Amino acid sequence: MRTPAGSTGHRRTHDYDLLVKDAQLLVVDGATEIPGGWIALRDGRVAAVGGPGSEPESVARTVAATGRLVTPGLINTHHHLYQNLTRSFAPAVNGTLFDWLTTLYPLWSGLDAEAVHLSTYVGIAELLMGGCTASMDHLYVHPRPRLVDAEIRTAQEIGFRFHATRGSMTRSVEDGGLPPRSVTQTDDEVLADSERVVTAYHDPSPGALIRVALAPCSPFSVTRELMVQTAELAERLDVRLHTHLAEDPDEDAFCQETHGCRPVEYFESVGWMTDRTWVAHCIYAQDDERARLAAAGVGVAHCPSSNMLIGGGTAAIREMRALGMPVGIGCDGSASTDHASLWMEARAALLLARYRGGPGAMAARDALDMATRGSARCLGRDDELGHLRPGACGDLVVWNTHEVALAGSFTDPVEAWLRCGPSRAWTTIVGGRVLVDRGEPQLPELAEKLRDHARVARRIQRLK
The missing domain is CATH 3.20.20.140 (Metal-dependent hydrolases)
Known part of the structure; x- marks a missing residue:
């Protein structure tokens, strides 16, 4: 029996596993955008979304989007x-x-x-x-x-x-x-x-x-x-x-x-x-x-x-x-x-x-x-990926663009996301798990893997 994606298997003590709040704009899908929005995840899936002032309180972990754009992954x-x-x-x-x-x-x-x-x-x-x-x-x-x-x-x-x-x-x-x-x-x-x-x-x-x-x-x-x-x-x-x-x-x-x-x-x-x-x-x-x-x-x-x-x-x-x-x-x-x-x-x-x-x-x-x-x-998965409606997989991104690059962009966060930049993920969440936090991959072995990667790449490229 497979454990549901994102599930930790522990006895629940909170209503939600993760809350992302205070977004400048939350893009739920092509038809719904919520200024100041929040999104709550449970068992690796989107459980609820909403606007400012209605955030749930019983959450295991909170990620502050701090005025950033939040989109589906x-x-x-x-x-x-x-x-x-x-x-x-x-x-x-x-x-x-x-x-x-x-x-x-x-x-x-x-x-x-x-x-x-x-x-x-x-x-x-x-x-x-x-x-x-x-x-x-x-x-x-x-x-x-x-x-x-x-x-x-x-x-x-x-x-x-x-x-x-x-x-x-x-x-x-x-x-x-x-x-x-x-x-x-x-x-x-x-x-x-x-x-x-x-x-x-x-x-x-x-x-x-x-x-x-x-x-x-x-x-x-x-x-x-x-x-x-x-x-x-x-x-x-x-x-x-x-x-x-x-x-x-x-x-x-x-x-x-x-x-x-x-x-x-x-x-x-x-x-x-x-x-x-x-x-x-x-x-x-x-x-x-x-x-x-x-x-x-x-x-x-x-x-x-x-x-x-x-x-x-x-x-x-x-x-x-x-x-x-x-x-x-x-x-x-x-x-x-x-x-x-x-x-x-x-x-x-x-x-x-x-x-x-x-x-x-x-x-x-x-x-x-x-x-x-x-x-x-x-990929044949538009029922559960590519949007953040309740029931979708909990895959989302909090975007980070330097304030210097965004200076003067006030009217449309989505246009600014691609026209300004460069932008990269501040937080990347897959199935309710935070895999990038404050811009850094949460992969403890990454430095070692990069060293090994360099060694193997040089071998394959036939370099000394």
């Missing part, structure tokens, strides 16, 4: 945590996507369980500092067995809400793909381990901290048979599906040459056009393809910083949202984006949308909505 819909071991790797930073990948694949063949553990630990710490309370991770490089286990156990150790996606590559350079044989597996190996990971770790219960999805890397890195069989396995096990799609012009050329069709058509032909699927990037989908994706309920992880750094274009987010597509925010890999701040990604999404479509294309609340409710829809 941000949700990361696309990431590759292991890549923080090769951040800003000089030989790769100025190439195309395919150049970047072929440079780094040989380095990533050095991944082992220690490397995955350390990159996950440091990556989650960074996500928490950027206001992220739930994240997926797309681990698709498997030079050694059971690497997914290492990242899941690290997330469990921290108490972070984590959606592991069992990624895969089976088409090596010898088979017409990009990666070397050292980081690929056979279809049978992938399918067997995918089922093992789901059986061992996936928790479908409400409030779950750990869930698992299946995630072949991309149309150009796995066989058609694996795409088909993975979709069938996800249906049988009732888990979600994730992959990269329509990310780069080279992908268009590859699919036309290899499969005789465009990437979205191929995606549809292998059984992935379903509402259990969300995809990363989706930059080069055409108008009719976006409409088909939207009609099927496919979600999109928008990764603005990665797209701009690689220079490969950017998704038509405004058009996708107008079609009703679930659109969330993703950091993408630490080696392409070089950070893991969802605040930075939300701000980049705001700026990029306005650059593309003019000042009416997006407001700060739209970016916040994508990073919370839109992301929760991508």
Whole structure:
């Protein structure tokens, strides 16, 4: 029997476990904002919200928001945590996507369980500092067995809400793909381990901290048979599906040459056009393809910083949202984006949308909505994540922006949150547990993990 997320298991002596009060503004969801608001948590969930002067008194712990903005926790819909071991790797930073990948694949063949553990630990710490309370991770490089286990156990150790996606590559350079044989597996190996990971770790219960999805890397890195069989396995096990799609012009050329069709058509032909699927990037989908994706309920992880750094274009987010597509925010890999701040990604999404479509294309609340409710829809959890209505998971952020940066901003705390800055989390709460307090991650081993991370990163980058 699982203990409810956030529950301490002790005999209750207070009505509430945690009270966050005195917010400048409490954003409950896209329709409700409470000036001076408070939020009370019990057993890892939102129990009550209210305005000034109505705060409950019987609480075990109080967090003073002291005039700061309080929002639902941000949700990361696309990431590759292991890549923080090769951040800003000089030989790769100025190439195309395919150049970047072929440079780094040989380095990533050095991944082992220690490397995955350390990159996950440091990556989650960074996500928490950027206001992220739930994240997926797309681990698709498997030079050694059971690497997914290492990242899941690290997330469990921290108490972070984590959606592991069992990624895969089976088409090596010898088979017409990009990666070397050292980081690929056979279809049978992938399918067997995918089922093992789901059986061992996936928790479908409400409030779950750990869930698992299946995630072949991309149309150009796995066989058609694996795409088909993975979709069938996800249906049988009732888990979600994730992959990269329509990310780069080279992908268009590859699919036309290899499969005789465009990437979205191929995606549809292998059984992935379903509402259990969300995809990363989706930059080069055409108008009719976006409409088909939207009609099927496919979600999109928008990764603005990665797209701009690689220079490969950017998704038509405004058009996708107008079609009703679930659109969330993703950091993408630490080696392409070089950070893991969802605040930075939300701000980049705001700026990029306005650059593309003019000042009416997006407001700060739209970016916040994508990073919370839109992301929760991508993960299939919009019933309990991405908002702070009573009954939701107790995942929230008290934001901190220096008073110098906020000087003169009096009329709209949400706009100021993204227009001013930089902002970072003052308090990050996951399932009722405070994991960032006064701007610092509550991870006692972080300094030691950073030292070990540096050692392993230098080994993987083949530095002395």
